Amino acid sequence: MRFLLLLISLFVGLFAAASLYAAEGECLKCHAESSANRQLKASAHAGHLSCADCHGSDHQKIAQGESFVGADVCGRCHPQQLAEHRRSRHGMGLHAGWGCTRNMPERTMQECQFCHNPGDTRPLSTVQCARFLKQSPEMAQIGCNRCHMIEDSCASCHTNHLTEAKIVQDPAVCAKCHMGPDHPQWEAWKTSQHGTLYPLLGETEAPGCQLCHMPQGTHDVSGGLTAPPGGKPYQASKFAAQRQAMLELCRQCHAPSFAARELKRADAVRAQTLALVEEARAIIRNLDDHGWLDPSPRQRVPHPQRGQELVLDGAMLYEDISYIESLFFRLNKFAAAKTFKGAYHQNPDYTHWYGNAEVKLLLNDIKGEARRLQERAGQGGQNLPTRNSDPEQTLEVLQRQYQRGERDADAYRKAKQQVLEEILEMN
Amino acid sequence: MRNRHYGAIFWWLVLGLSLGGCVGPIKPFPALNAAALRVQPLVRIEQGAPFALSADGRWLAFAEQRLNLRDIESADQLELEPLVPDAMSWSMKNELAVSMAQEGQALLRLYSVTGERLFEQPLPGRVSRLQWSEDGTLTAGVLERKTYRFGTHLTAWLYQWNEKRQLKRWKLFESTINPAVAAQQGDHLFRLFDFDLSPLGDEVLLTRIFAPPAFAPARRLMLYHLATRKTQILDELPLTSGSARLGAEGETLFVAKGAGQISQRRIWFEHLDQQWPGENFSFSPRAQLLLIDNRLYNRKGLLLELPPLSQPRFSAGGRYLLVLHADALYRIGGYPRADLLPFEPRVLKKLLQLRRLRSLGLIEPRDYSQARERLVPR
Numbered sequence A: 001m002r003f004l005l006l007l008i009s010l011f012v013g014l015f016a017a018a019s020l021y022a023a024e025g026e027c028l029k030c031h032a033e034s035s036a037n038r039q040l041k042a043s044a045h046a047g048h049l050s051c052a053d054c055h056g057s058d059h060q061k062i063a064q065g066e067s068f069v070g071a072d073v074c075g076r077c078h079p080q081q082l083a084e085h086r087r088s089r090h091g092m093g094l095h096a097g098w099g100c101t102r103n104m105p106e107r108t109m110q111e112c113q114f115c116h117n118p119g120d121t122r123p124l125s126t127v128q129c130a131r132f133l134k135q136s137p138e139m140a141q142i143g144c145n146r147c148h149m150i151e152d153s154c155a156s157c158h159t160n161h162l163t164e165a166k167i168v169q170d171p172a173v174c175a176k177c178h179m180g181p182d183h184p185q186w187e188a189w190k191t192s193q194h195g196t197l198y199p200l201l202g203e204t205e206a207p208g209c210q211l212c213h214m215p216q217g218t219h220d221v222s223g224g225l226t227a228p229p230g231g232k233p234y235q236a237s238k239f240a241a242q243r244q245a246m247l248e249l250c251r252q253c254h255a256p257s258f259a260a261r262e263l264k265r266a267d268a269v270r271a272q273t274l275a276l277v278e279e280a281r282a283i284i285r286n287l288d289d290h291g292w293l294d295p296s297p298r299q300r301v302p303h304p305q306r307g308q309e310l311v312l313d314g315a316m317l318y319e320d321i322s323y324i325e326s327l328f329f330r331l332n333k334f335a336a337a338k339t340f341k342g343a344y345h346q347n348p349d350y351t352h353w354y355g356n357a358e359v360k361l362l363l364n365d366i367k368g369e370a371r372r373l374q375e376r377a378g379q380g381g382q383n384l385p386t387r388n389s390d391p392e393q394t395l396e397v398l399q400r401q402y403q404r405g406e407r408d409a410d411a412y413r414k415a416k417q418q419v420l421e422e423i424l425e426m427n
Numbered sequence B: 001m002r003n004r005h006y007g008a009i010f011w012w013l014v015l016g017l018s019l020g021g022c023v024g025p026i027k028p029f030p031a032l033n034a035a036a037l038r039v040q041p042l043v044r045i046e047q048g049a050p051f052a053l054s055a056d057g058r059w060l061a062f063a064e065q066r067l068n069l070r071d072i073e074s075a076d077q078l079e080l081e082p083l084v085p086d087a088m089s090w091s092m093k094n095e096l097a098v099s100m101a102q103e104g105q106a107l108l109r110l111y112s113v114t115g116e117r118l119f120e121q122p123l124p125g126r127v128s129r130l131q132w133s134e135d136g137t138l139t140a141g142v143l144e145r146k147t148y149r150f151g152t153h154l155t156a157w158l159y160q161w162n163e164k165r166q167l168k169r170w171k172l173f174e175s176t177i178n179p180a181v182a183a184q185q186g187d188h189l190f191r192l193f194d195f196d197l198s199p200l201g202d203e204v205l206l207t208r209i210f211a212p213p214a215f216a217p218a219r220r221l222m223l224y225h226l227a228t229r230k231t232q233i234l235d236e237l238p239l240t241s242g243s244a245r246l247g248a249e250g251e252t253l254f255v256a257k258g259a260g261q262i263s264q265r266r267i268w269f270e271h272l273d274q275q276w277p278g279e280n281f282s283f284s285p286r287a288q289l290l291l292i293d294n295r296l297y298n299r300k301g302l303l304l305e306l307p308p309l310s311q312p313r314f315s316a317g318g319r320y321l322l323v324l325h326a327d328a329l330y331r332i333g334g335y336p337r338a339d340l341l342p343f344e345p346r347v348l349k350k351l352l353q354l355r356r357l358r359s360l361g362l363i364e365p366r367d368y369s370q371a372r373e374r375l376v377p378r
Helices: A002-031 A035-042 A051-055 A059-063 A071-075 A079-087 A090-096 A109-115 A137-152 A165-169 A185-190 A193-201 A209-213 A236-250 A256-289 A323-344 A348-376 A391-403 A409-425 B002-023 B179-192 B345-359 B365-375
Strands: B038-044 B051-053 B059-064 B066-071 B077-081 B087-090 B096-102 B105-111 B117-124 B126-132 B138-148 B151-161 B167-177 B195-197 B203-210 B218-225 B231-237 B243-246 B252-256 B261-266 B272-277 B281-284 B289-292 B295-297 B302-305 B311-314 B321-325 B328-333
Touching: A002 A035, A002 A051, A071 A079, A071 A137, A079 A090, A090 A137, A185 A193, A185 A209, A185 A323, A209 A236, A236 A256, A256 A323, A256 A348, A256 A391, A323 A348, A391 A409, A391 B345, A409 B345, A409 B365, B038 B059, B051 B087, B051 B311, B051 B321, B059 B087, B059 B096, B059 B328, B077 B096, B087 B126, B096 B126, B096 B138, B105 B126, B105 B138, B117 B138, B117 B151, B126 B179, B126 B195, B138 B179, B138 B195, B151 B179, B151 B203, B167 B203, B167 B218, B179 B203, B195 B243, B203 B243, B218 B345, B231 B243, B231 B252, B243 B281, B252 B281, B272 B289, B281 B311, B289 B311, B345 B365
Parallel strands: none
Antiparallel strands: B038 B328, B051 B059, B059 B066, B066 B077, B087 B096, B096 B105, B105 B117, B126 B138, B138 B151, B151 B167, B195 B203, B203 B218, B218 B231, B243 B252, B252 B261, B261 B272, B281 B289, B289 B295, B295 B302, B311 B321, B321 B328
16 A cells, blocks of 8 residues: 555656656757756756746747736745735835826736736726826836836846845845935945944844844835835824834844834934925915916826826826926925935934935925015015915815815805805806 | 419519508508697608608608608608618708718718718717707717727717817727627627717716626716816616716706616706606707607606607707607607707806816805806796
8 A cells, every 4th residue: 555655656756747847848948048047947946846837838928028927926835925025015016106007108918917917907906106107118117117016026026037045135135126316225224334234244233124124034024114105104003013013123232212212213303304395395385376386287288197286295296397396306205205214224414414404405495486486476575365366276276275174164165155156246 | 384474473462562561651640639739741661770850850861771861841862871870960950960880980971951961070989979069069979999808998089070160079988898798799889888968068978888897887977077077977877778868958867777767866966856757768958858758748747648669759959759650750740849048148158167167076066056046047
């Protein structure tokens, strides 16, 4: 009996090996010398996976680039890592990535499959990036998707065929996307005390990105973060739990009170910075309420998601906007981000000179430009009028003020009634 | 030899009888319960053949394999097109707009009553409906489709030509429907897209086809403001049954959902104003008459009941009814109407402004209703 079982196992093993060999053989006829094959052979997948296991066997599809190896393919053998990735900020990368296919310049199968499973019109993720929608296909591919594809691509960090852990344990792997003027996490860390010591003494003496943001190898990179993208902190209950998780990590090297105090200081810097951003935003909204932006949102190419509306939030564009809005974009997206990314990564120069000083200088420029626009409209030095001569514009302003909480429901209703009366009485 | 002779006689008899059936006198229309009505038999016609009567009641367009134009006074008839159109409609000035499917696209043609071609325009897709406005504007609803492996992508357009034939167009919606629904509907898909231009000309009621893989297919009833391009979802209709039309002045909505009830309500409000039993209906905004199955209503109530199984249709403007009964068409006129008077320009301008503000969400439907009451007291 035992012999029979041994014989069956041997046959099954031989059959599996033969199948693998056959499948491999088919691809290797042409791809034996490829770097993909060289890397696969040197990886932990060697001998366990054939090309077809991940890529499928439809060569035409593969050649046309329609056989994308998504995270689900890796998740067949690595379900825990996939689950962690899916619930993390990386797993919702498309929130800042792709737009609806009907806004895409070329509606091809490849484009569709990035957001939809074949045959399913439900998008894989909520899609909401106006800046992506303004891009050329080439620019969108290199400038947007190479980072935001992480939602569905393990290869973003792990590379396509290599499996060595040291690749993904190096902070450099994060730098591809987490750098630059909009969120210089890598530079802020690299030029901080942590980043200086790390290459000299290693992770036992100073943390790299992974130690704090992917502790114990988790693929949930959101642990310990206290704010979603954009900087506004999470609600109190979530904030407390997240902060506690980060403090647990800090106390491996630091006194708990020291770590708590430093993070609290960074929280304060963030709150102060957001207040300056809000001040700048209010100035621009007020100009728009009076139709003094040049060009005004009603005179420009419509925003791809919000039309002729003034957009100063996460969907703000850096093109087809007025000069004062471009100043605000730099203040909010670049300088403010540098300030608090610098503060949380313990980098004094990023916090102060690249960040805070730049925020204040840009706010000053915004105030100056606002005065210029006001003067040009003949309102120099005066308080801004509260009413516009066009009833539709007046109603728009009233509605915006109500939505921003600057008017209560009763005041909004009365002001609206007054405009309606004027329309009815007009000749 | 004798047998062959008898055979020939038999076939001559069959032919004679069938021709006699076609050209024999049209049966008189059954007696109606209203005395002042004028009923005139027009022509024999096959069941299901499309037909339309001009505003002055003199010109009849009907299609049996080919499109014909008939002068009712002289009984002269001429062939306009060698095929059956997808849609046709008469203007108030007796111009006939016709749309046919030709070589994968739609061909829109405009004819005078003498059969002269006044205008022609090819359009990508199929025309689902043609509608004339009082001011001579012609509106066409067109559905374009592209088939992919994963489904069929539909794009609905509204084309509009003013009296000088200058064109404007709007993309009303895009919708990807699943392959099963697309295959099931086949060439009838374009009939599922319907529209009705408001009598004020500023808004369009439309049916948006909705059939993604994970949901039951249906049609969403939507209101689209042409200037602001804002859309409001009003209701939902089954995919292949039911219809909706705008009432007089574009303030009310008539909806049939294929369940034996026709309901009337104010567009922006939920509660029903009135309900009637019935399946098919049409509304003549100018004459303020409602036709439900074989019954004609005005604002006060039932005006006229036609024999069962009659298929009545309004002439352009609603002055006449064109009724298909048994195998013939009849023209009925002389019923009382309360033609709607146009708004004063000053009032119309304000109403259009208020409706625009409502579409933008800057005023509430209730604000609009109150303001309208003051402009147009009941």
